[in-house]
Amino acid sequence: MNKNRIVVENLNLWFGKNYILEPINLEVNKNEIVAIFGESGCGKSSLLRSIADLHTVKEVEYTTGGNVLINGLSPSQAKKEKMIGMAFQEHTLKEGTVRDNILLPLNIGRKSIVDTEYYEKLLSLVGLAEYADYTIDTLSGGMKQRVSFARALITKPEVLLLDEPFSALDLVLKTRLMEELSAILNKVQTPTIIVTHTIEEAVFLADRIIILSSKPAKINTEIKVNFPKPRLASIMNSLDFMNTVNTCRNLILNNSKYENL
Numbered sequence: 001m002n003k004n005r006i007v008v009e010n011l012n013l014w015f016g017k018n019y020i021l022e023p024i025n026l027e028v029n030k031n032e033i034v035a036i037f038g039e040s041g042c043g044k045s046s047l048l049r050s051i052a053d054l055h056t057v058k059e060v061e062y063t064t065g066g067n068v069l070i071n072g073l074s075p076s077q078a079k080k081e082k083m084i085g086m087a088f089q090e091h092t093l094k095e096g097t098v099r100d101n102i103l104l105p106l107n108i109g110r111k112s113i114v115d116t117e118y119y120e121k122l123l124s125l126v127g128l129a130e131y132a133d134y135t136i137d138t139l140s141g142g143m144k145q146r147v148s149f150a151r152a153l154i155t156k157p158e159v160l161l162l163d164e165p166f167s168a169l170d171l172v173l174k175t176r177l178m179e180e181l182s183a184i185l186n187k188v189q190t191p192t193i194i195v196t197h198t199i200e201e202a203v204f205l206a207d208r209i210i211i212l213s214s215k216p217a218k219i220n221t222e223i224k225v226n227f228p229k230p231r232l233a234s235i236m237n238s239l240d241f242m243n244t245v246n247t248c249r250n251l252i253l254n255n256s257k258y259e260n261l
């Protein structure tokens with residue numbers, strides 16, 4: 001019953017006395033892509049990190065309440081089972097080659113058989129077919145981001161969490177990857193949460209766009225996006241697409257804590 005589903009129930013979070021997340025309730029089902037929008041510092045990455053069980057004891061003492069279930073499992077169990085694919089903005093790549101980094105999630109645990117064909121497909125999808133043997137320190141920021149992206153998909157995860165996955169990419173590559181991501185996700189039907197600051201990215205990829213309030217974050221508004229999937233870049237020229245982008249922009253600005261926008 002809980003297969004391919006992210007369930008967030010009354011999740012709240014403090015870092016010390018800093019109240020970050022008001023109780024958040026969210027469900028992302030099979031084949032659903034949810035984009036999260038909100039002002040800088042409102043708590044988007046913290047929400048994603050809570051879902052991915054990425055808060056560590058090294059951080060300021062944190063307190064969390066509520067519940068997160070990934071296919072019916074707690075985030076730490078789901079992480080152990082390699083159910084979660086993640087690409088976060090800070091890359092967190094290790095020393096070594098592009099290949100080492102992409103294959104890293106496969107090195108331990110049950111999903112240890114490398115599907116060479118899938119690996120090579122991913123590598124060329126992210127435009128790094130020629131760079132498998134390059135070491136990470138020789139790559140540009142955008143190339144590192146693409147390595148993170150391929151690494152997130154290598155385990156064929158059951159849920160996908162992406163934190164600004166396209167922010168360092170040029171327009172052509174970003175458009176190509178967005179189209180490819182839309183096609184891949186439509187095929188594998190992995191429930192996905194994407195944090196982004198770019199409205200066009202959210203409207204292009206998402207079935208629902210959630211706008212968070214400023215900190216402490218709570219869900220302010222939700223917008224449904226009904227374009228058929230998989231989506232092609234040409235939809236960005238349509239009047240419907242532009243109208244949806246404008247609706248989102250106005251909602252975001254109206255929800256902003258800043259005056260005179």
Ligand SMILES: Nc1ncnc2c1ncn2[C@@H]1O[C@H](COP(=O)(O)OP(=O)(O)OP(=O)(O)O)[C@@H](O)[C@H]1O
Pocket residue numbers: 015018020038039040041042043044045046047059060215
């Ligand atoms: N490890 C941490 N320890 C203490 N406070 C933290 C930690 N991580 C984030 N915070 C605080 O939590 C709040 C939310 O940060 P978060 O990174 O989740 O925001 P965000 O919405 O993702 O921002 P941006 O859009 O700028 O990336 C900020 O006030 C930040 O200072």
